[in-house]
Amino acid sequence: MKNARILVVDDEENIRLLFKEELEDEGFEVDLASNGFEALDKLKQGRFDLVVLDIKMPGMDGIQALNEIKNANKDQPVILCSAYGEFKQDFSSWVSDGYVVKSADTRELKQTIKNILGL
């Protein structure tokens, strides 16, 4: 699974770039989407081992996208990655496989990905 494919969904271009480079350094293959609709399109076109999903995005937000993704394929692993420390009072967020607070320190994100992928 070292070459696992990861889809990073975030409306902020530089965040996408940061996560892409950080995750590629770890040996992952990274694709990008800037909102929920784009993410759903990419998921239809190809298989991803994991989706890193921002919550606050214009158009379709992360929670809506999470539901769509899980409805289409309940086994698709998704990590919510948000500026908010907790989003658990929203029950829909419970269906995600992981929750990471967005931080300049990407170690937690990488560790969570590895845990889910069993690396």
Added chain:
Amino acid sequence: MSDSIKKQSQSVNPVDLLGKIIEISHSNLELTSRINSILNIISRDMSCEEVIIYTFDKDKRLTCRFANQKSVLFKILNQYRCHVGEGIVGSVAQKRSPLFYTIRDVPPRFGCLFYPELDEKLENYKAFAFLPLADDSYLYGVLVLSAVSRDALHDAEKIFLSILSREIGGILRSYELILSSKKRISELATLSELGKVLTSNAEPHELLKNIALIIAKSLNATFVTIKLEYSPLKLDVHRFTYGVIDPSVQDHVRELEGTATRLLRAVSMKDCSPDEYESGFRFSLFSAPVISKNRVLGTLTICGEKTGQNYTLGEDGQYLINTIANYISSGLENTLLNTRLRDAVRELGDAQKRLIEQEKFRSLGEMTANIAHEIKNPLVIIGGFTKRLAKQVDLGRTENKYISIILNEVTRLESILNEVLNYVKETPLLAETCNINDYLDETLYLLTSDASWEEVRIVKTYDPGLPPIACDSQQLKQVLINILINAHEAMHGRGTITIQTKQATYENKPFIAISITDTGGGIDPAIIDNVFNPFFTTKERGTGLGLAISNKIIKNHKGHIDVENIAGKGVTFIIYLPVKNHTTKEEFL
């Protein structure tokens, strides 16, 4: 016709005389001058050395009140008083018919008593006339004439005197009417003045002082004293007096106040100690209870000198003092209502201020959360790429130092933003059964292992039998840490923290109470209301969220936090948490 009679008939023309007298009686002169003028004219024109009028005094006794200027007997006669029926004056008053004496009769006895100094003098008088001063319904007094120079009055003069006595009766009657209306007017003026004071918004102290003053001034009283027995107004003074309470009446005042309170009606000294009152007591005293809603608030006592000029509270004073007492009770009621209303308005104002503050903080909170969210992304980008930069480029020592400064500041900013965003977003509770004493010990162990806690003495008084409670242990630990760190900072790392756990009840439900007391000098009372407000801080580098989050967490646990502040000493935070039985897991979620 004898010489003397001839002389009289020459000198007296009854019609002329009557004309003059009617003219005087209808003049604008003051009563005493009018009557004295009439008596002088009669004396001169009818050659009578003494022309005297008896009227009734306060005790309904006939008293010698007016006389012609040259009267000799007046000075002696006015020392004596007689009841109706006593002596010649009293009997004329009783029978309401005139009596005449001539030189041939034995001189009459004036009163019921023998007046030794009078008997001798009366020997010289030859003719007497006693006429009732009355109209059809009322008797006002007795007119007395006596002559040295004449032997008798003839019939025309007697008829004239009868007419005259009716006229004088009329003057006395109108005078009495004027007196009583003056009295009523002064009573009304008193009540109207009182009304003005009572409807003013004066403080209770001022109000009672003014009441005493107005009553004393308008009734010409020696003193007026208001004693408060029971007062919901919570005054520190219980007696308001205008004037000086004469030492000789102090006991009477107390006795009257007691009696008025007991009998629930106005009483006078005449009722309470009639003997002493009659035996020349100087003062006239009245007391009335001030009653509101069947409760005696106090008593009003008015005192005047019996012979005092213009002292208005006469024999029938009970009516007036009762009315005044009623006025006072409604005035006190008003003041009480006013005070309560003012308090309520102030409380409402405070509540409104608090609400506005809270609302301000809430919208401020939302705005801050939005800003925090917007800042978070750029911060992650700055920090993230700085890290990448540090990894990829071979940098010198200085550059590495700079990079580590940037990364430290990014970390600090991130943690502040996380706190802000955490406060705004609700955190669900993970309810588990907790033993508070254990959690306290764990938290304390974590904190005090740091060197900065070396000079803090921890005093623990735990209740070992504390019932278990349901709580989210992580969140509860956060609360304990927040409060303990605040205590540590307030004491600048040196002092005593006392931690107590015990069982408590709140609104009849079992709670446990955790109190944490520091010796950090307490909180400025001016800001104590703000300590739980988000973003309120006294620390240079605080976010002002520690206690706000703690409060929110405890509220989510269906508990509450109290603050007991002793300014200058320290502060105690008491956390109340409901005991498990009363808070099921479902209630949390």
